[in-house]
Each structure stands twice: as C-alpha cells, then as structure tokens.
Amino acid sequence: MRGTEGERTGSAAFRPPAAARFRHPTQVIAGGFALAVAIGTGLLSLPAAAESGERTDLLDAVFTATSAVCVTGLVTVDTGSHWSTFGEIVILALVQAGGLGIMTLATLFAVLISRRLRLRAQLVVQTETKAPGRGDMRRMVRNIVLFGLCCEAVVAAVLTAVFLVRYDRPPGTALYAGVFHAISAFNNAGFSPYRDNLMSYVGDPWVCLPIAAAVIVGGLGFPVVFELARFWRRPRSWSVLTRLTVGLTVTLLVVGTVVITTAEYTNPETLGPLGEPEKWLAGFFASTVARTAGFNSIDISAMGSEGLLATDILMFIGGGSAGTAGGIKLTTFGLLAFVIWAEMRGNPSVRIGHRRVPEGNQRQALAVALLGVGAVVVSTFVLLGLTAHSLDRILFEAISAFATVGLSTGITADLPPAGRILLIVLMFAGRIGPLTLASALALRERGRRYELPEERIIVG
Template sequence: MKRGGWGSVLLDRFHHPTQVVATGFGAVILLGSVLLALPMATTTGESAGLVTAMFTATSAVCVTGLVVVDTATHWSLFGEVVIAGLIQVGGLGIMTLATLFTVLLSGRLGLRAKIALQTETKSLSISDVRRVVRNVVLFALAGEAITTVILTARFMIGYGEPFGEALYLGAFHAISAFNNAGFALWPDNLMGFVNDAWICLPIATAVVVGGLGFPVVFELARSWRTPRRWSVLTRVTVGVSIILIAVGTLVFLATEWHNPRTMGPLDDGGKVMASFFAAVMPRSGGFNTVDIAALNPSSMLVMDVLMFIGGGSASTAGGIKVTTFGLLAFIIWAELRGENRVNVGHRRLPEATQRQAVTITLVSVGLVAVSTYALLVLTPYSLDRVLFEAISAFSTNGLSTGVTVETSPAGHILLLMLMFVGRIGPLTLGSALALKERTRRYELPEERVIVG
C-alpha cells in the first residue's frame, strides 16, 4: 500500500502522539486503580484507598517501581497478579508505541531505520505494523521466559521453594526485570540476595536487554559480528551503555568499598557484584541489593546522573535515554573542535535531531528542577534525598531513599504525576517534534549573539 493509503491514515492518527499515548496509558492506569482499590486486592481484605491504588497502578503501568506500601505484605495474590499484569501491559505498550513511532518517523523523514521491518521504501503498510507488533511481543515474552526459567530453578534448588511458588516468584520478577519495573516481593527488595549471582545476574541481564530497546536488539541479533554495519542508533546505544555501566561499577567500588552500611561487610567478589548491580539498576531497573538510603552522598549523586540518562530508545527504560546523552556528547565535541557538522562514525547527524536532543534534555532538567522544589516545600527531607526521589520518579526508575513511603498524600500525588509525565514525556515529545518538522521556504538575515 502506497504512502497515500495506510501510511496517510497512520500519520493522521499519530499526528498528536501525546494525546494517543496519554489517553491509552491513562485508561490502563484507571482500570488498574479500580482493581487495586478492591478489598480482595489487599491481604487485610480492606480497600487500599484511592491514592494508594492509583499510585501503585501508575507506578506499575509506567514501569517505575516506586511504592507507598510494601508490595510483599500489603497486596494479596490477586493484587500482585494485577500489578504484574499492569507492568506487562505498560512495558509492551511502551516498546510497541516507541517502535511504531520509529517506523512512522522513518517513513516521514526519509530515514531507513534498521528496525524490525527493514523497509526499503518510504511507505508503511499494515503488514509492516503487524510484523513490528508481533516481533516486539515475541521478543519481550522470550526474554521474560528465559529469565523465569533461570530464577525458578534457583528458587527451587537454592532455597527449597516448591515448584508452584518458585515459578510464581520467577515469573513475577522476570516480568518486573525485563520491563525495568523494579517491583519485588520482599520487603527489602533484593537485599537478601546480594551475594547470590544466580538471582542478581539474570535480573541484571534482563534489565539491560529490556533497556536496550527492540530496534537495537534486533539489529544486534542480525549483525553482531559486523559492528561496522551497525546503525548510529545501535552504535550510540551500545557504546554509551557499556561506558555508563563500567564507570558506574568502578565508582561504586571506590566509594562504597568500606561503607559498613552497604558493601563494607561483603567479600571482594560480593562487592564487585553489588557494584555492578548498582551500576545497572539506574538504567531504569529499580531493584537494589544494598540500602539506597545508606549510600554515600557521592554515590547517590552518581546514581542521580545515571537515572536521569536512563536506558535505550524504544525500550522499557526511562530517562532522557542514552541515545540523547550520546548525541549531546557528539554535539559538544564537534563544537569544541570548531566543526560546523556533527558526525557519528561515517554518518552526519541532522540538525533537526540535534535540536530535538537539546530540547528533550532541557525540558527534562526543568521538570526535575520544578518537581524537586515542590517536594522540598511539601516534605521535610534534605535536598539530596528529595532530588534523588524526583529523578527516580521522572526517569521511571523506582530506586528510593524512603521519601516516597514517608511523604504526605500531596507528595504522593506529585510523584504520581511526575512518573506519568516522565513515562510518556520523552517519547511523545521526541515523536511530536519529529512529526512537526517542516521546511521553511525563506531565510531571515543572520545575526550573531554573544554566548557565554
């Protein structure tokens, strides 16, 4: 079908992606809130209340992981299943919409994005859309299934859990990990497994794979032996992700090695694994094997930066995305060298993409700053803890120093709104900016302005 057919329908329908995504996510959150507000959703048989139910539903759909009540003890089996279902719907929805927007933009802007359909034209047929959705779903379910098998076996062999309980624990945490949600069924999250590589490493791997994004994983599966053929998206995502995880691991090793409240009591191998786990989770994973509130201020600052950056584009991760951060680094490098073009490898970066990266970053910084100020007014906590919580909510990360649980209902509502905006914001803003790109048929006189 040519551009005038299904492609035009898609362009018309997704002309305002913010409305489409916000409406869809809002509807799922509303349904989840109703289900979690039912008395049967709690262990006590009493309704959790509107704010608690809505906060938990928002956190699950936005795959964040921040909680106002303990997931393991407050919610019944029905409530936990609802949370897992909301995580799955939210994660698949995010990946599918993000990937479809990428496909749509590849046709709208003339970019031959190397994603699932590998289209060689500027058209977008209904079969392409179906293929993209199918491949995204299969990719997610396969990743969750592999993680479930490993975790189930470990819970059975290592902890003596019966098969049914082990399978439930494995499936719940596999869904939570692959979708970068961070929900756990223990009061201390995963702190009880800090030395267990068979629990920590599969969960960390699922977080990384889910946080790379479907287009990148698909391209890696096809051409992992020939890096020179990788697209700019894959090169930047993989390269920046490796650098951030490596730097994060080294920083946490250096700053937390002797901290008696975090990694100090662990042996050398345990410290390395805990540092690696702590470096992976700010991608948007949200799990923790050490007490976040006990981290040194320097470690907390590093986590702030890593959470704000987040994971890959078209993935379940949040933040401004490693692609945006990587492109900003290339833009700065080109400017420092006095070059009037920004090149990534053997490709030139369009000026529109540069503006989009700067816009998303500055809007995100402003949103975090305003939210941090509001939380400082509403809560009695220090700036470092409040800033950490605001970034965690915006980046849909879920790591917490305890502010979320201890704050007032007004603070809960603010964090709830921040999670929602942080989840749909970068995706819809980036898509909206790209879809609105148009060529101006005239140029105004140039005037130099002093900068700096």
Template sequence: MIRASMFDWLRHPAQVIVLGFGAAVLLGSLLLALPAATTSGESAGWLTALFTATSAVCVTGLAVVDTESHWSAFGEVVIAGLIQVGGLGIMTLATLFTVLVSGRIGLRAKIFAQAETKTLSMTDVRSVVRKVVLFSLACEAIAAVILAGRFLIGYGESPGRAVYLGIFHAISSFNNAGFALWPDSLIRFVADPWICLTVAIAVIAGGLGFPVVFELLKSWRHPHRWSVLTRITVAVTVVLLVAGTLVFLATEWRNPRTLGALDDPAKFLAAFFTAVMPRTAGFNSLDVSQMYPSSWLATDLLMFIGGGSASTAGGIKVTTFGLLAFVIWAEMRGEPQVNVGHRRLPEPVQRQAISLTLVSVTLVALSTYVLLTLTPHGLDQVLFEVVSAFGTVGLSTGITAATGVTGQLLLVLLMFIGRTGPLTLGSALALKERTRRYQLPEERVIVG
C-alpha cells in the same frame, strides 16, 4: 461536527499514546482500589491505588506500601499485568491485536505503532511488533525459568511459589519495573549470582531498545555494519556500566552498611548490580538509604540518563546523552557539522536531543524545589526521589511514603511524564502544529 473535531484532535500519534497510558493507569487504579486487591480485604484508597498503578504502568517501581504484604495475589497479578502493558507499550499491544484479529493494519494504526516502537519505516511495523512481543516473552520466559529453578532448589520454595516468584520478577526485571515481592527488594540475595545476574541481564536486555536488539541479533559479528543508533547505544551503555561499577566500588568499598560487610566477590557482584539498576530497573541488593551522598549523586546521574531509545527504560536515554557528547565535541573542534563515524547527524536530531535534555533538567529542578517545600527531607534525598520518578527507575532512599499527598501526586505526574516523554506529552497537548513559511533575518548572539 463535535464528533469529527474529537477525532481530529486524536490524529496525532503522541496524543493517542498519552491517552492510552492514561487509560491504563485509570483502569489499574480502579482494579487496585478493589477490596480483593489487598490482603486485608479493605480498599487500599484512591491515592495508594493511583500511585501503585502509575508506578506499574510507567514501569517505575516506586511504592508507598510493601508490595507483598499489602497486596493480595489478585493485586500482585494486576501489578504484573500493568507492568507488562506499560513495558510493551499501549500502541504495540493494540497493533498486535489488530494483526491477530483482522490480519491487516490500517494506516492510522501503523502511524500509532510507529510512534510507540520508534520504527523507521511504516512498512516494517507489523514485523517489528511481532518481533517485539516474541522477544519480550522469550526473554521473560528464560529469566523466569532460571529464577524459578533457583528459588526452588536454592531456597526451598514450593514448586508453585517458585514459579510464581520467577514469573513476577522476570516480568518486573525485563520491563525495568523494579517491583519485588520482598520488603528489602533483593538485598537478601546480594551475594547470589544466579538471582542478581539473571535480573541484571534481563534489565540490560530490556533497556537496550528493540531496534538495537534486533540489529545486534542480525549482525553482531559485524560491528562495522551497525547503525549510528546501535553504535552509540552499545558504546554509552558499556561505558556507563563499567564506570558505574568502578564508582560504587570506590565509594562504598569500606562502608560497613553496604559493601563493607561483604567478601570481595560479593562486593564486585553488588557493585555491578547497583550500576545496572539505575538504567531504570529499581531493584536494589544494597540498602540505598545507607549509601554515601556521593553514591546518591552518581546514581542520580545514571538514573537521569537511563537506558536505550524505544526500550522499556526511562530517562533521557543513552542515545540522547551520546548525541550531546558528539555535538559538544564537534563544537569544541569548530566543525560545522556533527559526524558520528562515517555518518552526519541531521540538525533536527540535534535540536531534539538538546530540547529533550533541557526540558528534562528544568522539570527535575522545578519538581525538586516543590518537593523540598512540601517535605522536611534534605536536598540529597529529595533530588534522588525526583530523578528516580522522572527516570521511571524506582530506587528510593526510603522517603516515598513520607512525601504526603501532594508530594505523592507530584511523583505520580513525574512518573507519567517520564514514561510518555516530555516532548511526547508536549506535542500531545498541542492541538495544532504550526509551520512558518518565511525566514527572518539572521543575527549573531553572544553565547557564554
């Protein structure tokens, strides 16, 4: 009876996803706590190992120690492996292994993979998982070749070191992780289009979302055939990238500690790169701590929105943001239904978008308040850190290591919730789903 009840508890896909990511974090923490994982040959300590493993599995990029100087080659390989696992998703990898080993997928495995990859039909799970893995590896391979070639030719790295750097940063960029093997992230490459554009394109590709990518590859010449998901994702992504670039150009143009020290082409490149990274990548080619508070606020908004649904990115997702915009537009026009193009949005989708946003805003607000009470840092820096952790971004104003034990544990929790999703985590904690078999009388309530 006890064993049966345990399996009953794990029937909900969301529960298995949360447990899967939790198991990956635990395993990663144990590996990073080994003396062999550090350059000093001593254990990193449980908090540093836990924080780094969570940041890697949740593809965030926040760090309390310098990645290159603190971690050994073994530790860096572990981090890269955790990033790959977190980016593809525990259930996606599990389903792939099932296909390779047995050649068939059970019903429960299909349900789990469907929940992780956001596929619309369980019959497509096997094909989708294969496409996800192949597309991910192909993008990472292309980025790795370009980066390795640039490190070899442009910066005089040895062939082995160039290949190592190329592979590590290709994995980190496509999976929107933001881990870099230099203390200043990518600031030293701020004017190098080969490095910055390769990383930025990999981040965008990984942050669009696999359903959108597959549809674009299939019918990119026929936008009128695109689904509502693809239309909203592409439109909002383009708007945010353009708007973000213009905002950073306008705000930081004369800042001598960021864009002000660069020539005009490098300014545009750096502004575009800075607009791409809040999609939850976490690399930076400018010193974030030297930006104006107005730029921090703009970055907060971009990080909170994040990337596409079913992608390696975090945040509430551009789809959610776009859906809310259509809901507001329909309400302002007094329309009884929400329409996107020639399609009507079902009410459950609208409620999910509103619920996800409100839960996320509440979580960010409460976490900001708690972290303010725990640290001496100002609101701008604390809010930036909280949104970065929740959005699984990894950008920081430089206070991550100074938040203390309790503060770092709070950031660990935020990263985990941000990766698994507030609603996914909530449903995983709910042991039973309740359905109401009756409706109560309707009563109007004054709003506003």
C-alpha cells in the same frame, strides 16, 4: 456585524470535531497510558486487591497503578504485604502492558482481528517503538512481543530453578517468584514481592546476574536488539543508533560499577560487610539497575553522598531508546556529547562514525535533556518546600520518578499527598517522554512558510 457573524458561523461549520483533532500518534499514546492507569487504579481499589480485604486508599491505588504502567517501581505501600495475590497479578499485568507499550499491544490485537493495519495505526506503532521507518509494522509488533515474552520465559525458568534448588522453595512459590521477577526485570520496573526487595540475595550471582541480564537486554531498545541479532558479527555494519547504545551501555556499566563500588566499599551499612567478590557483584548490580530497573540488593537509604550522586547521574541518563528503560536515553546523552565535541573542534556539522547527524536530531536531544533538567529541578524545589527531607534525598526521589527508575531512599511513603501527586505526574511524563508529551498536548502542528532574517547573538 453580519459579516462577522457569518465568518463565525462559517469557521464553526468547517471546524473539525474534537475526535477528528485527536489524531496525532503521540496523543493516542498518552491517552492509552492514561486509560491503563485508570483501569489499574480501579482494579487495585477493589477489596480483593488488598491482603486485608479492605479498599486501598485512592491515592495509593493511583500511585501504584501509575508506577506499574510507567514501569517505575516506586511504592507508597509495601508490595508483598499490602497487596493480595490478585493485586500483585494486576501490578504485573500493568508492568507488562506498560513495558511493551499500550499501543504496541493494541495494534497487535488489531492485526490478529483484522489481519491488516491502517496507516494511522502504523504511525502510532512507529512513534511508540521509535522505529526509524514505517516498513512492515505488523512484523515489528510481532517481533517485539515475541522477543519480550521469550526473554521473560528464559529468565523466569532460570530464577525458578534457583529458588527451587538453592533456596528449597515450594514449586508454586518458586515459579511465582521467578515469573514475577523476570517480567519486572525485563520491563525495567523493579517491583518485587519481597519486603527487602533483593537485599537477601546481594551476594548470590545466580539471582542477581539473570535479573541484571534481563534489565540490560530490555533497556537496549528493540531496534538495537534486532540489529544486533542480524549483524552481531559485523560491527562495522551497525547503525549510529546501535553504536551509541552499545558503546555507552558498556561504558556506563563499567564506570558505574567502579564508582559505586569504590564509593561504598567501606560503608558498614552497604558494601562494607561483604566479601571482595560480593562487593563487586553488588556494585555491578547497583550500576545496572540504576538505568533504570529499580531493584536494590543494598540499602539505598544507607548509601553515602558519593554513591547517591553517581546513581543520580546514571538514573537521569537512563537506557536505550525504544526499550523499557527510562531517563533521557543513551542516544540523547551521546548525541549531546558529540555536539559539544564538534563545537569544541569548530566542525560545521556533527558526525558520528561515518555519518552526519541532522540538525533536527540535535534539537530533539537538546529539548529532551533541557525539559528533563527543568522537570527535575522544579519538582525538587517543590518537594523541598513540602517536606523536611534533605536535598540529596529529595533530588534522588525526583530523578528516580522522572527517569522511571523506582529506586528510593525510603521517603516515598512519608511524602504528603501533594508530593505523591507530583511524583505521579513525574512518572507519567517520564514514561511518555518530555518531547512526546509536549507534542501530545499540541492539538495541531503549525507550518512556517517564511523565515526571518538571521542574526547571531552572544553565547556564553
């Protein structure tokens, strides 16, 4: 008994405190996003944040704050009519912080104050930005923030001029609308101060195309954008990440535009009343925002089953890694496609271009995809039991939340409290990333000093 007690005392003496165990970069990122949601909830719960001057229901405040920080765009209350100007500015600040990354902004402030970065801070930024190597993290953080702000400024200037000239809005109103939509678009959030989102501008390319451009650029991912800026004239010098991201982005934009436009071409409640150019513009915009911005220029609730299914697929795939888009990411989808192709051809390794992809990357892609499928299936099953809505609408809502898209068939506000809480969890898990969230929950990594004998099993 004494020996046992001594062993317990000794193990307790050498057990690291809780603060020391909370060191993994993914844990810090998850904690940073949770803190931002908590701060946003507190601010949105203030009477000054609501147009009526009364406190917003706590669950609605938590839902909106999570949706903003996770750059999703799903709402349980109308953004333009429920929130005051102060509330909308809070939402915009949360979108900006969530889009650029809580840890990226925190590290930038640390650089400005101390002029140096510790190794742990560099690892946190590398995890958040998905940088392939440690390199100069300070320069990377600075480039990320400057690039994001410059893109938002350009789009805001264009939209402000459009609202001012084409729609004769007062200068202050035009500037506010331009800045709001520019920040929301680049960060792939989908929030809009208008009750019908962008449905009033369905046939206006001067509004839809700048927003679509911001969505695409923000969703490419920072490493891809920086590499394109350096080697845009030499495609052969592009990395595998850039080739996959650019190739799949173009492919999904074209295929998505054709499929959605064709599926909704004669629908009298979506594309039917529009002229030929407007139909293709609306189809292109719908294909763009499905990965994963959340704006809508047509009535999503009126789309047919084919259009909803096509949007489901685009939402689940999402955008580029290390960008503001959600979903399982283009690299995950593309890598799994090459894994299948290599297996069908009987190749012993997976090759993309003139590079061999390590097995660790393949396992990561498989884990992210399967965790995503599992999260969507389980949440869809639970929501079906909580509500009386049809399967296609519930599935659409679950994928939209997990992929941090923000598109909705209009059932978000009708969900019971348990359903809204489930969507909050989905949005948070989708923004952090299934694999990152799982790593954050693990208090420590376990090394294996031995391997078991190999045995093949029957597959299929």
